[in-house]
Amino acid sequence: MKPILEIKNFQAHFHTRRGIVKAVDDISYQILPGETLGIVGESGSGKSVSQLSYLRLLPSPPLKIVGGEVLFHGKDLLKMTAEELRQVRGNKISMIFQEPMTSLNPYMKVGTQLIEPLLIHRGHSQEEAWKKGILELKRVGISDPEKAMSKYPHEFSGGMRQRVMIAMALTTDPELLIADEPTTALDVTVQAQILDILKNIQKQTKMAILLITHDLGVIAGLADHVVVMYAGRVFEKGTAADIFEKSQHPYSRALLKSTPRIDAIQTQLPVIAGTIPDLSKLPPGCPFYDRCENRMDICRSVFPPKKAIDPGHETYCYAEMSR
Amino acid sequence: MNPTVVKISDLKVHYPIRKGFFSFGKPQTLKAVDGISFELKEGEILGLVGESGCGKSSLGRAIIRLVDATSGKVDIQGIDFLALKGKALKAKRPQIQMIFQDPYASLDPRMTVFDILAEPVKAHMKLSSKELEERIKKYLELVNLPVKALKKYPHEFSGGQRQRICIARALILEPKIVVADEPVSALDVSVQAQILNLLKDIQQKLNLTMIFISHNLSVVKYISDRIAVMYLGKIVEIGSRQDIFASPRHPYTQALISAVPIPDPKTERNRVRVPLIGEIPSPINPPSGCTFHTRCPFAVAHCKEAIPRLENVAQNPAWQVSCWEANLV
Ligand SMILES: Nc1ncnc2c1ncn2[C@@H]1O[C@H](COP(=O)(O)OP(=O)(O)OP(=O)(O)O)[C@@H](O)[C@H]1O
Numbered sequence: 001m002k003p004i005l006e007i008k009n010f011q012a013h014f015h016t017r018r019g020i021v022k023a024v025d026d027i028s029y030q031i032l033p034g035e036t037l038g039i040v041g042e043s044g045s046g047k048s049v050s051q052l053s054y055l056r057l058l059p060s061p062p063l064k065i066v067g068g069e070v071l072f073h074g075k076d077l078l079k080m081t082a083e084e085l086r087q088v089r090g091n092k093i094s095m096i097f098q099e100p101m102t103s104l105n106p107y108m109k110v111g112t113q114l115i116e117p118l119l120i121h122r123g124h125s126q127e128e129a130w131k132k133g134i135l136e137l138k139r140v141g142i143s144d145p146e147k148a149m150s151k152y153p154h155e156f157s158g159g160m161r162q163r164v165m166i167a168m169a170l171t172t173d174p175e176l177l178i179a180d181e182p183t184t185a186l187d188v189t190v191q192a193q194i195l196d197i198l199k200n201i202q203k204q205t206k207m208a209i210l211l212i213t214h215d216l217g218v219i220a221g222l223a224d225h226v227v228v229m230y231a232g233r234v235f236e237k238g239t240a241a242d243i244f245e246k247s248q249h250p251y252s253r254a255l256l257k258s259t260p261r262i263d264a265i266q267t268q269l270p271v272i273a274g275t276i277p278d279l280s281k282l283p284p285g286c287p288f289y290d291r292c293e294n295r296m297d298i299c300r301s302v303f304p305p306k307k308a309i310d311p312g313h314e315t316y317c318y319a320e321m322s323r
Numbered sequence: 324m325n326p327t328v329v330k331i332s333d334l335k336v337h338y339p340i341r342k343g344f345f346s347f348g349k350p351q352t353l354k355a356v357d358g359i360s361f362e363l364k365e366g367e368i369l370g371l372v373g374e375s376g377c378g379k380s381s382l383g384r385a386i387i388r389l390v391d392a393t394s395g396k397v398d399i400q401g402i403d404f405l406a407l408k409g410k411a412l413k414a415k416r417p418q419i420q421m422i423f424q425d426p427y428a429s430l431d432p433r434m435t436v437f438d439i440l441a442e443p444v445k446a447h448m449k450l451s452s453k454e455l456e457e458r459i460k461k462y463l464e465l466v467n468l469p470v471k472a473l474k475k476y477p478h479e480f481s482g483g484q485r486q487r488i489c490i491a492r493a494l495i496l497e498p499k500i501v502v503a504d505e506p507v508s509a510l511d512v513s514v515q516a517q518i519l520n521l522l523k524d525i526q527q528k529l530n531l532t533m534i535f536i537s538h539n540l541s542v543v544k545y546i547s548d549r550i551a552v553m554y555l556g557k558i559v560e561i562g563s564r565q566d567i568f569a570s571p572r573h574p575y576t577q578a579l580i581s582a583v584p585i586p587d588p589k590t591e592r593n594r595v596r597v598p599l600i601g602e603i604p605s606p607i608n609p610p611s612g613c614t615f616h617t618r619c620p621f622a623v624a625h626c627k628e629a630i631p632r633l634e635n636v637a638q639n640p641a642w643q644v645s646c647w648e649a650n651l652v
Pocket residue numbers: 014016021023041042043044045046047048049050062214279
């Protein structure tokens with residue numbers, strides 16, 4: 001199967017007065033149609049910027065795309081004209097973000113916002129689009145969708161707003177859904193409902209989902225493949241089983257071990273000392289060097305090359321880990 | 324057995340709701356905390372969990388008198404804390420402290436760490452400047468910050484370090500009781516683990532009694548001895564960590580626990596969840612009878628009509644559940 005999205009050696013930096021912030025520094029991965037790719041990593045590791053930058057949703061300057069390719073069905077999004085990209089974004093590629101209030105217009109009825117992409121991208125009539133909108137709200141579990149169409153965003157709870165966001169992202173039947181922390185602001189009970197809705201819709205439509213989250217539990221439940229990011233780099237990628245059971249990178253392992261879990265009694269949490277480095281003052285080698293328990297001298301000078309563990313399972317680390 | 328240090332009886336926090344300017348109807352109230360009672364033994368950590376808006380922060384704030392309780396009692400070592408005034412209140416205040424979620428908002432950006440830590444000490448104790456400095460250094464060390472941090476300002480620290488400063492500030496008056504409201508919720512996993520371990524260490528070292536508020540059940544499981552589960556202003560189940568997580572009796576506790584994702588693909592994908600319909604209803608017009616009946620998969624007709632009370636499970640007074648249909652054996 002051909003990937004739907006292929007990111008190759010992509011680099012995006014911010015040129016600020018403080019210096020160059022290397023938010024995305026040479027990342028490569030791909031996502032296949034119908035699959036869910038989970039991106040994990042701590043705050044500031046570049047998860048959001050790596051998507052927002054090629055979708056041209058960040059002001060430039062300060063953002064500067066430094067290199068690489070982002071191929072959607074083989075066509076480089078970075079080389080498209082603004083008009084060509086608009087045909088893709090919000091249409092074949094849809095997005096949901098963490099904070100629904102910032103992406104919803106508070107002064108517009110939910111229905112009016114919901115059908116906008118249908119009017120723009122699909123040339124539906126107002127009436128047709130309104131009908132489809134009602135179906136979309138129903139699909140994401142909103143009771144009385146006819147009435148909901150005429151409400152304003154503030155009349156909904158956080159969970160309901162996030163459902164509206166999902167409905168909005170799905171109206172155009174996208175082939176790829178980029179969901180950036182879609183449930184982070186929600187209670188676990190509501191999170192479970194929303195993740196179920198996403199799973200069911202994916203089963204019916206075969207859309208690919210690129211799921212960004214710092215919650216390893218959410219990734220474990222949904223992702224077929226996982227990318228672990230740190231300081232703008234990909235540290236490890238593989239199937240969910242590769243990452244959760246056979247990780248070959250000290251950071252992925254440490255992250256997993258330091259996570260409190262409900263299915264275990266933990267007397268002491270193994271911690272990762274220190275914090276993520278300043279991305280404008282990155283050392284030449286591996287950015288995890290200072291915090292790594294397996295560090296060696298070479299790690300300090302040269303970022304490790306790709307190491308293939310199994311087909312599809314790759315890490316960027318010099319250390320030989322027990323398997 | 325350790326002595327009881329905190330005894331909370333029938334505590335209520337009702338907020339008056341101001342409706343639109345021209346509405347004349349009966350004034351409404353929002354019952355954020357609606358009749359909560361529990362005890363804390365010395366050196367115990369009670370985890371307080373429940374969905375957003377269930378009243379966790381209101382309860383914590385009422386206990387330390389950051390908001391006024393509508394009624395009820397908070398006994399601290401036998402003294403009715405909510406009834407104290409003037410000098411007596413000032414003398415007792417240092418014994419009960421709070422740590423907040425947002426280490427950014429709770430530190431004055433114009434003060435150095437030294438001044439931040441000195442402020443409460445100066446307000447409550449008469450120390451020479453040498454004694455003050457020694458005390459500040461001692462608490463800085465307790466939270467594993469270097470002495471050179473004293474001259475710096477909050478913005479020069481990471482989120483985790485700022486939370487360390489907040490913890491030092493909360494502990495510097497040697498409180499007996501600490502209410503921690505989502506102290507690690509704004510932190511990354513790796514930093515969260517550092518702060519959780521720190522809190523656990525310090526709690527043991529100082530034999531602190533703690534109320535640990537969080538919506539994250541995995542975190543609460545890690546740190547707490549006992550757990551109280553809140554729903555719409557009431558405790559629906561309370562018990563030891565072991566009992567609550569091994570065999571939760573309230574359908575809400577069961578649903579909450581089963582909704583927490585587990586970072587293991589095999590386990591997570593084969594889990595059976597207790598389904599919860601919809602979201603937490605408004606505390607302004609809570610449902611009749613058992614307020615959970617609108618979302619409960621096991622509700623029967625009776626649950627709509629009659630309000631359940633907390634009853635002992637397995638004849639154990641330390642484990643209580645409030646549900647008409649719960650197994651009490
Ligand atoms: N406009 C900007 N100017 C300079 N640096 C920026 C800008 N926007 C983001 N950054 C930096 O880019 C880095 C990556 O940010 P990004 O938002 O992608 O992280 P993330 O992994 O999504 O984190 P989180 O989990 O907190 O959402 C961060 O260090 C951030 O401070």
